[in-house]
Amino acid sequence: MQVKNVAIFGRVFEENFNSSIDFLLKDLADKGLNLHVFEPFHDFLSPRLSFHDTTEVFDRSSWDPSKIDFMICIGGDGTYLDATTFVRDSNIPILGINTGRLGFLSGASIKELDKVTDCILNQNYELYKRATLKVEGNTPVFEKNNFALNEITLHKSDTSSMIKIHTYLNDDFLNTYWADGLILSTPTGSTAYSLSCGGPIVFPGSDNFVLTPVAPHNLNMRPIVIPDKFKVRFEVEGRSRFYLASLDSRSETLDSSIELTVSKNNFFINLVRLPNHAYHSTIRSKLNWGLDQRNNKY
16 A cells, blocks of 8 residues: 555654654655644644644544554654554554654664655565454443553552452453452563563464563462453452553553453554564563673674
């Protein structure tokens, strides 16, 4: 599919990125691509950069995915996760350009911006379909954004005692987690919050979920990898009437009477990487995985 209309989504970034982002936006426009910039990001960029006269802006109310062929997300992983709430099930490819910290979801570095436009026009990039989660409750939750690319986290809502999370796989009882919380992640999310809580790294496309407890009181409870064909149901119990549920970077405080069921969604997020950005090389470079003087040939 020929790319003609490109959405630009982002957040604030440091001054030292100004010239690089300015170059990218001019290069895209000069080579005939129509730019549609997220309005708050456009407001941030306007005093710093110059836009082509044909540049359009969008917000959540005016966003129309049918008019967009490709999205460029400028920021860190949190920005990328926000961008997915616009793209949803539209199949629009998203290229992340990291101006944050790790930028694990980014597919191009600041040093590669001179390649981005030509790669888009010539479709010279790798497209990876990343699975998403769907979350449903016995009462509606998260409205139309009841999905996640990384994970759902159930967590106690305040600093009080731990919560109990009764967990079922296809209605068969698995375990009750006595903990501060519980993470159910996709393979994409296995390098995010789950990893920081001791969960394993799972390659994308593995068709698995990872259940990782947060500060478990059951010291024999360890993260577990389960097939993503399961529906996972949670019942939360604790001294507080409420608990916190988070989908990626979006959170809601829920009443403990609300049970949640999580399943693999029927759509994927199309993550874009420029050539030579393989997943295993990203693990090595972003996480210093296997860093050892004996491995310096890599």
